[in-house]
Amino acid sequence: MIRYTFKRILLLIPILVGVSLFIFLAMDMAQGDYVDFLVNENTTPEQEAELRAKYGLDKPAIIRYFDYMGGMFRGDLGTSYLSGESVFDSFMHKIGNTTKLAIASTIVCVAISLPLGIYSAKHRGTIRDNISQFFAVLGLSIPNFWLGLMLIILFALKLGWLPSGGDEGFRSIILPALTVGTGHTAILMRTTRSSMLDTLNADYLRTARAKGLLESTVVNKHALKPAMIPILQVALSQFAACFGGASLTETVFSWPGVGKMIVDAVKQRDTPLVCGSLILKCTIISVIGLITDLLYVAVDPRVKTQYASSSHRKKKKTATEEEA
Amino acid sequence: MAEKRMTVAQRYQKRTPMGEIWYRLRKNKGAMIGLVVVIIMLLTALLVDAFLDYDVQVCGYNVLERLQGPSAKHPFGTDDMGRDLFYRVVYGTKYSMLIGVSAVLFSLVFGLPYGAICGYFGGKVDLFLMRLMDILSAIPSLLLGIVVVAVLGPSITNLVIAIGIAQIPAVTNITRASVMTVRNSDYVESSRCMGLSRLSIITNHILPNCLSPILVRVTLGVANAIVSASGLSFLGLGVPVPSPEWGALLSAGRGFIRGYSYMTLFPGLAIMITVLALNLLGDGLRDALDPKLRR
Numbered sequence: 001m002i003r004y005t006f007k008r009i010l011l012l013i014p015i016l017v018g019v020s021l022f023i024f025l026a027m028d029m030a031q032g033d034y035v036d037f038l039v040n041e042n043t044t045p046e047q048e049a050e051l052r053a054k055y056g057l058d059k060p061a062i063i064r065y066f067d068y069m070g071g072m073f074r075g076d077l078g079t080s081y082l083s084g085e086s087v088f089d090s091f092m093h094k095i096g097n098t099t100k101l102a103i104a105s106t107i108v109c110v111a112i113s114l115p116l117g118i119y120s121a122k123h124r125g126t127i128r129d130n131i132s133q134f135f136a137v138l139g140l141s142i143p144n145f146w147l148g149l150m151l152i153i154l155f156a157l158k159l160g161w162l163p164s165g166g167d168e169g170f171r172s173i174i175l176p177a178l179t180v181g182t183g184h185t186a187i188l189m190r191t192t193r194s195s196m197l198d199t200l201n202a203d204y205l206r207t208a209r210a211k212g213l214l215e216s217t218v219v220n221k222h223a224l225k226p227a228m229i230p231i232l233q234v235a236l237s238q239f240a241a242c243f244g245g246a247s248l249t250e251t252v253f254s255w256p257g258v259g260k261m262i263v264d265a266v267k268q269r270d271t272p273l274v275c276g277s278l279i280l281k282c283t284i285i286s287v288i289g290l291i292t293d294l295l296y297v298a299v300d301p302r303v304k305t306q307y308a309s310s311s312h313r314k315k316k317k318t319a320t321e322e323e324a
Numbered sequence: 325m326a327e328k329r330m331t332v333a334q335r336y337q338k339r340t341p342m343g344e345i346w347y348r349l350r351k352n353k354g355a356m357i358g359l360v361v362v363i364i365m366l367l368t369a370l371l372v373d374a375f376l377d378y379d380v381q382v383c384g385y386n387v388l389e390r391l392q393g394p395s396a397k398h399p400f401g402t403d404d405m406g407r408d409l410f411y412r413v414v415y416g417t418k419y420s421m422l423i424g425v426s427a428v429l430f431s432l433v434f435g436l437p438y439g440a441i442c443g444y445f446g447g448k449v450d451l452f453l454m455r456l457m458d459i460l461s462a463i464p465s466l467l468l469g470i471v472v473v474a475v476l477g478p479s480i481t482n483l484v485i486a487i488g489i490a491q492i493p494a495v496t497n498i499t500r501a502s503v504m505t506v507r508n509s510d511y512v513e514s515s516r517c518m519g520l521s522r523l524s525i526i527t528n529h530i531l532p533n534c535l536s537p538i539l540v541r542v543t544l545g546v547a548n549a550i551v552s553a554s555g556l557s558f559l560g561l562g563v564p565v566p567s568p569e570w571g572a573l574l575s576a577g578r579g580f581i582r583g584y585s586y587m588t589l590f591p592g593l594a595i596m597i598t599v600l601a602l603n604l605l606g607d608g609l610r611d612a613l614d615p616k617l618r619r
Contacts, residue, residue: 018459023471030474134354137607141600143551145558146574146592153585244464248555259464263559266470282462 028061078272087276098257102242108181117192140186165254355608361601369421412568430488439499465490502534536613543606
């Protein structure tokens with residue numbers, strides 16, 4: 001297991017190197033650089049050249065890349081052009097908000113999809129099952145940023161119950177969390193449903209019913225517990241996905257998180273900030289993925305035995321789920 | 325009359341494989357509704373230029389009628405330039421469908437051969453090539469889109485490329501996985517024995533048998549691409565200004581969210597209905613093509 005953990009962390013390195021190289025080259029090819037955003041008609045060419053030299057933008061991208069990577073191996077993720085702050089500090093300022101939002105969204109997602117999935121599995125094949133599944137697909141189909149706008153119109157502008165944006169404590173996280181959470185319900189709900197279907201027909205459930213337990217106890221305790229393993233796994237990968245893909249929601253709600261910061265940084269051609277934040281973000285996401293896999297082994301003793309052979313396949317599976 | 329007297333078994337025997345898939349798809353109400361909506365959307369996209377005059381009805385200013393709420397004359401209301409939002413949303417179908425379909429085609433052009441090579445050869449080739457895909461999928465798709473648009477400049481073609489690139493890893497994964505499942509089957513072995521070239525084995529014998537998961541992926545991919553396109557346009561990185569792309573309409577309406585909320589309502593509904601239809605159709609296709617999965 002330790003060997004496996006070590007291997008997974010080693011596998012992360014080429015990905016991080018690739019991502020940062022891609023970002024450096026792409027940002028170099030992009031129209032305009034950071035200095036073009038600073039200059040106005042009063043700037044002399046000498047001043048412009050001086051600014052370029054100050055940020056090292058007079059050197060070719062590949063040289064800057066190697067400088068940057070050299071710094072990275074010494075634990076320095078570079079300095080943001082715009083704020084002059086170190087990238088690590090800027091990232092750490094914002095990651096708290098992103099984490100809060102990701103946790104809240106996952107709670108919303110689980111709170112909707114778990115009961116819906118169980119309900120759907122219990123009434124499998126009936127109209128209730130179809131309606132529950134339809135709602136899950138509906139959640140998937142509504143574009144996040146539009147749902148955000150609609151929630152703002154309804155709850156912030158028309159009813160005035162909740163703030164429309166910014167970060168003003170607990171009340172302002174409700175709408176963004178609803179927005180992100182509903183988008184992720186479909187996959188978790190389907191996992192819950194199919195996982196419950198697997199256990200609902202098991203023999204030990206017949207035993208539980210035969211000894212006269214309440215139907216709710218049978219379903220919620222005896223059937224749900226073994227079904228929880230895949231559900232937990234998918235819920236954690238949804239959590240990782242919340243980390244990765246909430247930039248638009250953060251923009252709509254002016255939520256000061258990492259996603260919005262990176263999008264703004266790309267617009268301002270702040271290459272070190274984009275690159276460093278992406279490296280940190282990818283690391284966090286894959287660490288969550290690794291924890292998911294390790295938890296999976298810890299929770300389910302059946303997996304331990306076939307562990308060595310199936311580890312590669314499972315990693316691929318989580319990767320596709322994150323993508324979806 | 326004769327057909328009614330056939331037994332179930334006979335009826336099944338009469339059906340071709342395609343007929344069987346169609347029969348299963350037809351039984352799925354959601355998928356059929358999705359299919360009808362998708363066909364209507366595609367027809368709208370193709371025929372809209374014949375019915376609407378782009379310069380007058382879609383982009384023509386009419387200051388006298390600016391910011392009117394929904395009415396009989398303007399079912400979706402008018403925007404800040406007095407343009408009829410109903411016409412603009414209907415015309416926007418063309419952009420969304422066009423961008424969605426072309427972005428997926430773009431991702432297929434790269435993802436299909438890439439995934440097929442990875443799946444067929446396996447081993448070290450696969451390991452190396454899939455690491456490259458891991459890099460691409462490690463970058464969030466919206467960010468990838470923003471970066472690509474920043475490099476190429478905002479235009480419809482570049483939007484298609486940006487979204488297409490972000491879709492490549494998904495296509496590659498699904499192709500690779502399904503190629504791997506048929507790679508070791510007997511008929512592939514026998515065509516190898518017959519001395520067919522690798523290219524011909526992959527294109528003539530393996531890929532046709534991997535079509536169903538890829539077809540499902542394409543349907544869901546178009547839905548995904550439409551959402552991404554509207555997201556990028558919403559950030560002002562998509563289709564240039566006067567064009568009524570749905571995301572651009574939302575972005576314009578966002579400035580008038582106080583008081584004129586209908587401006588954001590209808591374009592979003594259009595995105596939702598299209599994406600919902602594609603998702604329902606995709607799910608239905610998945611069940612129809614592979615009944616083992618249906619539970």
